[in-house]
Each structure stands twice: as structure tokens, then as C-alpha cells.
Amino acid sequence: MDSDDEINSVQSSEDDFMDDEDSLGEDFDAVEEPDDFGFSQDKDIKPRKQAYEVDFKVWGPGQIQDQQDKQVEEVSAVIGQPTESTAILLRHARWNKERLIESYMDKRDEVLESSGLSEDKEGSASITKADDFMCDICCEDGKDLDTFAMKCGHRFCVNCYRTYLASKIRDEGEAARIKCPGEGCERIVDSKSLKLLVTEDLKDRYHELLTRTYVDDMNNLKWCPAPDCTYAVECGVKQKDLTKIVPTVTCSCGHHFCFGCSLNDHQPAPCMLVKKWMKKCEDDSETANWISANTKECPKCHSTIEKNGGCNHMTCRKCRHEFCWMCMGVWSEHGTSWYNCNRYEEKSGSDARDAQAKSRQSLERYLHYYNRYANHEQSAKLDKDIYLKTEKKMTQLQSSSNMSWIEVQFLQEASQALQQCRQTLKWTYAFAYYLARNNLTEIFEDNQKDLEMAVENLSEMFEKSTDQLAGLKVEMLDKTSYCKRRRIILLNDTAENLKSGMILIIPNS
């Protein structure tokens, strides 16, 4: 399986800070990494990563902070700037260390200037009282007024400075790139100044925002999109690889999502098809499709006409053109065979008929896949209801059959497998809609059929009554693992073919 190695190598060459991971909480390793002790047979015993899986790592909030601090320290040592300024430089360079160091060595002044760190005016960043001062923001003056200015020299009263920072942090969610309040000044408020000015209650929010922008800026980090989840996932799959890889990751909170687009797990369909499909499903274009399948256009003025009676003799309400609904030909040419069109082979209406037929065919094709997609989505919802009832069933089963809590876990496992398989099946239909037909499509459809049958068989067992369930444990376990196996086979096959470019996507479908 050389495909695995490809992903691995992409990741290891890109992620330089992966080298330091040892110190940063091994506990959060979501993927089992082979401990290489130099015995080659060790590797053979380890379960291999499946073709459809990608390497990833989950980071907690504290670890993200550590990661950030560590990088700042590293770069700070190289360029000889204090950590405060280095942090600003790194944020400005969107955490691209190499490029920052290189450009800093090349044109130091320019880099400092563009990050708002230029040392044009002397002055210490501290709160002082100034003589002959009027704050440009509130227009208050007086010798007793506490004032503050950064190195740029734009001095304002501390109250205004505070209010400004608070409104940026609280209302606008800014943190890393807040500029000096002075007119036209590009200088960025560094974290030392912020510490001096920001009130206690905003400090947490500020740090949260800083971490947030850090993850947002890193291409190989993504926030877990689950509500209230504070973890971020690291994955080396690049944006340009998304046509060939579907990088599903699993957060420590249990949420499965696509690293490429942050949507829920949509294997085996690649991101761009998912986007296309969802747009297609919610677009009015399908309404338009209905119209073209159920209506015809007047051959003369092209108004859209829906036939609402049985008679084929149509008179366009708009232009009064008379034509035959069956053959689209001019009515006056029908001769004596009124109300019974037998002129189907006539050239006069054949073009119009061709257009009609094509539209109807494409609509039917779409509906074929959409119905199955929607059906699995719906069934997954119903299965979820069952899942909620499963727990109740598990308790019932314990009391009715002397089974222990551990022994009834098979129900939950089956229910989870069902959910996951339906999710996959759902997307196989969206995927299939875009597939060009070749012999691989047939294998794909066979895999799809096998998984579907396995899923329906398992799903059916859930409808059995509780007293029957105890006796079905072995069978249910079998069916559960069969479902899982079918899903892995389907995903592996598709992932490999997708990567090798053997699967063809219909252009502009």
C-alpha cells in the first residue's frame, strides 16, 4: 500500500513542529503510531492503517498554547528580538517561520515596519501623566490624567485606550492585530501593552482569541466544529490533495469530521463533490428541472406551457400559436387526424422532443440518487431515535435476562455501527451521481449493494422485541462486524481508486 506512505511523507516533510511533539502530551495521540524499536517484525504485527484513513493528531487548548510559545521562543532566539515582538512578527507572517526568518535577515527594517514594530520615536510603554496634554479621543485634559502611548508616540488617556481595546476584543473579536488608536497609525498593540491596560475580565477572552487566530492561521490545524469543543486537530493533508483524498478525522470529543471542509464525515465522496451535491440539492435548479420535464415551450414564442387538459390541440395564450402537444408540430398541418396525433416521426417537432427527452432523463437520474441519499439520511435519523431507546433496552435486557451491563454493550455497538454505515452509504449515492461509468463503477456499486444489504439486515434486528434480543446477541454481533467490514472494504477500494485517478468524475454534471 504505497498510498499510505504518500500521505505520511507529505505530512512529515511539511510539519516541522511535529519533531517536538514528544514533550507535548502523548495522551492526545488519536492515531496509534508504531513505536519503532528497530525490530522489523514489530511493524508487521501492528494493524495497518486503512487506505481511507489519514494521520492526524488532536490538540487540547493548553497544548496549543505551549506549541505557540515554543515557536515564539525558537524564532526569538534566531532573530534576537524579545518574545513580545517576535510574537507580533510571527502573527503578522501568519506563523510561517521560515519565511519570516528569511525576510527578517534580508530586510529587517521593512519587516519591522510592516508589522508595526518600527522604532521611529523614543518613548517607554508605560502609564504616565503628561503635561499640557489633551486626549484626542475624549478631549479631556489635565495634569492628573493617566496617559499611555506605545513607541509610536500616539498618546491617549488610559480610559480611552482601555475602552478602545475592550471594544476591539469584546465586540470585534480582534486580538492579534489591534492597531494603535492613532489616526492612520499601523502599529500593532503588543501583548505587553495589552497586559498593562486590559482589565482582568477581558484577559481570558484576549488569550482565547490569540489562540484562535493561531489555529486559524495554521494550514495544518483546524478547530473541531462540534459545538463547544475546544480541541484542534492537526493533519497534513493539503488543500490541493482534496480531489484525491477524503481526510476524515476524529476529535477527542468523538466528533467525526472532514479536515478538508470541516463538514461532517462524508467519505467516500471528495469535498468538491459534496459541495456541488449540496448546492444542487438546495438549488432551485431542480425546480427548473421539474418545469422542463413537465411543461413544454410554445414552439413560436417560447412561453412555458403546462398542459392541464386532455386535448392535444394547444393554443398558446400569449401568441395564439396553435400546435400539437404530442409532436410539437403546427396544428394546421395535422390534416384530418384531429385529436389523434400519429405524426410522431415528422421532422417538424423532433428537435423539440429531443430536448424534452433529455431533460426528463437527467431529472430521473438525479432523482434516483437523491432518493437513496435522502432515504439513508432519514433512516440514520430514525436509527438515532432507536439509539436513544437502546439504552432503555439495555437496562430492560439486564433485568430480564440476567445479563451484566458489559454483556449488553453489543446493542450500543450495533447502533453506532449502523449510524456510521448509513452516513457512508448516504454519501456513496451523492458520489455515484457524479461518477462516469466504467468497470470500476460496477465494483463500486457492488460494494455499495453489499453494505446496504448488511445495514438493512442489522437495522431490521433492532425492531425485535427486548425478550428476543438476548437470544440474538451472537447473530447481532456477527452482523455488526460484517457491516463494519463491508464499510471498510468499500472505503478502502474507493480511496485507492480515487487516489490513483482510476475513478472518473463526469465533468459539469
Next chain:
Amino acid sequence: MANRKRIVKELSDVTRSPPPGTRVQLLDESDVHIWEVLMDGPPESVYVGGHFKIKVTLPTDYPFKPPLLSFTTKIYHPNVSNDDKGSMCLGMLRSDEWKPANRISAAIEMARNLLIAPNADDAVEVSIADQFKNDRAEFEKIAKDWTKRYAGKA
């Protein structure tokens, strides 16, 4: 109100020496948060001869939030929304670009400069911007026509 001193100062400054071609007054003497600007169409622009009214609304947390500018006189311009609001939202008027040290007079001047040179790349009315870029003659014709029709009287 903490910002009253600032607003009063700005108002007295701007009434004493308003930006060229403009006059500033309070819409209602009792409310310093709503200003009315009377702007003559700049002589070097297609709006020459017109008299435009602009309402300036200061938010309660002014100057930490930008003032809101809206044309109450109908105007054909890519940067002014073509609805009953006539709002303008670009450059320093955007909250992420506004600095508390910025002055309302600067915002008024910016609006005036936009009458002279519309910014088609940051337009609120995309179709007017397209026309401005691709069919300047037609744009100027309509803008002049609207000026005559809606902004004729002072």
C-alpha cells in the same frame, strides 16, 4: 455622557471651519448625535449643481465606533446604496478600519472625495460600478440626470 465633550468640540470645530463646499448643523438642536451635512456637488464632479443632504448618526459608543453616513438626497453613485437608506460603508467608515482618533470632518471629506472619484472596486451598488467602469458616458448621463431631478433645490 463621556463622549459629549468630544462631540461638542468636533461640532464647534467643523461649524467654524467646515470642509470645502459643505455646511454642518444639528438636525435637532437637542440631540448632538444626529448631524445634517449640506454638500454641494463638487465642481470637478458629475454632481456639480446638485445640493446633497447627508445625515450623520453618531452611535452611543462614538468615537469608538464609526459614525454612520447616509445620503437623504437620492444620488446615483456606486458607493451609495440605492434605497431609502442611501448608506455608505467603506474605508474609515467600516468598524474594523475606524480609529477613535478619526474625526467626523475627515469622514465628510472622504464622502466628498468619493463624489469626485467613485471607488468602483469597493462598491455597494455593483451594477452602477460596472457601468462606471465599462460605460462611463452612460453612467455620467444618469448621474447628471438624477442630480438635476433629485438634488436641484438647495
